[in-house]
Amino acid sequence: MTHFLSRFFALWTTPQKKESGSKHWVLQRVSAVGTIVFAFWSLALLFQITPFTYDSLHLAFDKPSHVIAMGGFLFFAYYHAWLGIEMVIEDYIHHPLLKTIFMATARLACFIGAFVGLYSLLIIILRN
Amino acid sequence: MNHHKQPLSPHLGVYKPQLTSVLSILHRLTGLTLVFILFGLSLWLYSLSMDSALFMNIMSHLQTAYGKVLTGGMFFVFFYHLYNGLRHLMWDFGKGFLMTTVYRTGYFVLTITSLSTILILMCLWLI
Numbered sequence: 001m002t003h004f005l006s007r008f009f010a011l012w013t014t015p016q017k018k019e020s021g022s023k024h025w026v027l028q029r030v031s032a033v034g035t036i037v038f039a040f041w042s043l044a045l046l047f048q049i050t051p052f053t054y055d056s057l058h059l060a061f062d063k064p065s066h067v068i069a070m071g072g073f074l075f076f077a078y079y080h081a082w083l084g085i086e087m088v089i090e091d092y093i094h095h096p097l098l099k100t101i102f103m104a105t106a107r108l109a110c111f112i113g114a115f116v117g118l119y120s121l122l123i124i125i126l127r128n
Numbered sequence: 129m130n131h132h133k134q135p136l137s138p139h140l141g142v143y144k145p146q147l148t149s150v151l152s153i154l155h156r157l158t159g160l161t162l163v164f165i166l167f168g169l170s171l172w173l174y175s176l177s178m179d180s181a182l183f184m185n186i187m188s189h190l191q192t193a194y195g196k197v198l199t200g201g202m203f204f205v206f207f208y209h210l211y212n213g214l215r216h217l218m219w220d221f222g223k224g225f226l227m228t229t230v231y232r233t234g235y236f237v238l239t240i241t242s243l244s245t246i247l248i249l250m251c252l253w254l255i
Binding site: 004029032033036039043047050052054057058061070074077078081084085088109110113114116117119120121123124127 | 156159160162163166167169170171173174176177178180183184187206210213214217220221248251252
């Protein structure tokens with residue numbers, strides 16, 4: 001465990017190129033762990049509201065724990081998704097212009113998705 | 129670029145599908161599907177916060193037969209990617225590379241994915 005941590009620290013302190021593969025690898029793992037934690041937390045909370053109606057959900061999202069769980073999940077899941085899409089694009093699209101277009105579109109889509117989700121949560125809190 | 133395309137030896141047509149390769153590509157496919165599921169989640173949250181008509185529309189669609197199949201599929205995809213992801217993390221720590229272990233953990237992932245999906249759907253629809 002300490003060996004792992006020391007290598008992790010070394011990775012983040014050695015100067016590297018911006019799009020370095022090893023940082024991508026680590027971020028993918030870190031975002032995965034974050035996604036798992038917030039996913040289970042969100043699922044556990046959401047299953048206390050089994051009849052899913054408009055009102056029961058609004059009542060649930062009144063509580064800050066629900067909002068933090070869902071918000072955290074949105075953040076980590078979209079980040080993990082963005083890293084995953086990057087990897088898939090790199091594997092299958094080699095034409096430089098097409099690659100740039102796909103990368104930019106995917107990044108934009110993930111940003112918009114995350115923003116819409118998080119903004120909706122904000123609206124829910126402010127309305128209640 | 130190489131204009132004289134060299135012939136490829138046969139691949140997908142002849143290579144016998146194995147648990148290793150199938151689970152691996154399934155991990156990628158579920159990952160890609162989950163991106164769209166995530167967009168769906170954002171849409172659902174948007175409808176919950178700002179467009180109750182859309183929310184009712186979505187929920188009524190999800191309660192139909194095909195909606196239930198879709199929900200089951202979404203949970204299966206989610207849990208498969210999650211549990212296989214944990215298997216990947218196990219590999220990242222250097223554990224579980226023995227071939228028998230690879231197969232055992234692979235079948236285990238498929239089992240707990242199915243069980244988790246069934247459990248969640250029971251909680252959603254029966255309780």
